[in-house]
Amino acid sequence: MHHFTAASDVTDLPALLAKAARCKADPLQWSTLGRGKTLGLIFFNPSLRTRLSTQKAAHNLGLQCIVMNIGTEGWQLEFEDGAVMNAGTAEHVKDAAAVMGRYCDIIGVRSFPGLKDREEDYQERVLEAFKKYAGVPILSLESATRHPLQSLADLLTIEEYKQVERPKIVLSWAPHPRALPQAVANSFAEWIRASEYDLVITHPEGYDLAAPFFAGHTVTYDQNEALKDADFVYVKNWSSYRQYGQILSQDPSWMITEEKMALTNQGKFMHCLPVRRNVIVADGVIDSADSIVLDQAENRTYAAQAVLATLLGK
Numbered sequence: 001m002h003h004f005t006a007a008s009d010v011t012d013l014p015a016l017l018a019k020a021a022r023c024k025a026d027p028l029q030w031s032t033l034g035r036g037k038t039l040g041l042i043f044f045n046p047s048l049r050t051r052l053s054t055q056k057a058a059h060n061l062g063l064q065c066i067v068m069n070i071g072t073e074g075w076q077l078e079f080e081d082g083a084v085m086n087a088g089t090a091e092h093v094k095d096a097a098a099v100m101g102r103y104c105d106i107i108g109v110r111s112f113p114g115l116k117d118r119e120e121d122y123q124e125r126v127l128e129a130f131k132k133y134a135g136v137p138i139l140s141l142e143s144a145t146r147h148p149l150q151s152l153a154d155l156l157t158i159e160e161y162k163q164v165e166r167p168k169i170v171l172s173w174a175p176h177p178r179a180l181p182q183a184v185a186n187s188f189a190e191w192i193r194a195s196e197y198d199l200v201i202t203h204p205e206g207y208d209l210a211a212p213f214f215a216g217h218t219v220t221y222d223q224n225e226a227l228k229d230a231d232f233v234y235v236k237n238w239s240s241y242r243q244y245g246q247i248l249s250q251d252p253s254w255m256i257t258e259e260k261m262a263l264t265n266q267g268k269f270m271h272c273l274p275v276r277r278n279v280i281v282a283d284g285v286i287d288s289a290d291s292i293v294l295d296q297a298e299n300r301t302y303a304a305q306a307v308l309a310t311l312l313g314k
């Protein structure tokens with residue numbers, strides 16, 4: 001594995017999951033693996049879990065970590081090849097990424113989509129530029145279209161909690177007052193496919209994910225039908241892919257409530273966090289014994305640790 005930006009970067013997913021489980025069982029077993037090496041984490045957008053868990057993972061591996069909120073503290077970057085830079089942008093990504101590559105052995109990048117230009121977002125302009133110019137492995141900390149570290153942690157959590165070999169896993173849209181990226185939902189669908197589980201995706205009309213992400217999964221607009229006998233209910237808002245970046249519905253009946261969870265097979269409630277309580281999910285669900293959101297957040301450390309160890313050649 002040279003970069004970690006999508007499920008397709010992983011050649012042996014069961015082995016990576018086993019490595020993450022090993023990291024959790026004994027977090028300091030490879031505490032000298034990263035000695036003398038530096039992980040750079042650059043953020044174009046805010047973060048709590050990704051930032052802290054990846055730093056903790058680096059620490060467990062003996063990696064030095066340097067962090068920069070490039071979106072607010074760095075020079076404004078230019079991404080156009082051949083641009084005449086006589087306007088707002090002060091530094092070309094060609095130079096900035098190459099310089100960071102001289103300081104770091106691995107670079108993690110968080111860059112959300114603009115949600116205005118679908119083609120530009122789905123080309124992953126920022127991530128691809130870092131892959132092209134940094135000269136070191138690139139770790140996605142959530143890109144325009146995917147959040148692979150989150151998905152790996154989610155799969156680890158499902159492995160820990162599943163009671164049957166092939167649990168029923170549901171991904172449900174829920175309402176949100178702001179337009180959010182499709183990245184978490186895209187990634188969850190992609191990684192569930194890679195793990196060879198079945199997935200039922202439910203959302204209102206107009207919220208279909210891009211075809212490569214929902215392909216092979218069951219899609220229904222009937223949330224109650226989807227939730228029936230579910231073992232895991234992963235809830236997330238995303239804006240429309242088709243009417244790109246738009247909010248088409250704020251229907252509160254899609255919020256996950258105790259009544260909805262009663263349709264499941266005492267299903268586990270999952271969400272990547274941060275979450276808008278009593279908009280996405282009722283307090284009674286997220287605070288219940290069947291909520292595993294904190295396990296997901298905890299597992300972010302071990303997912304990141306397994307990936308970093310792999311990028312370091314372990």
Ligand code: CP
Nearest residue numbers: 047048049050272273
């Ligand atoms: N789930 C997640 O990525 O959280 P942050 O945005 O806080 O990093």
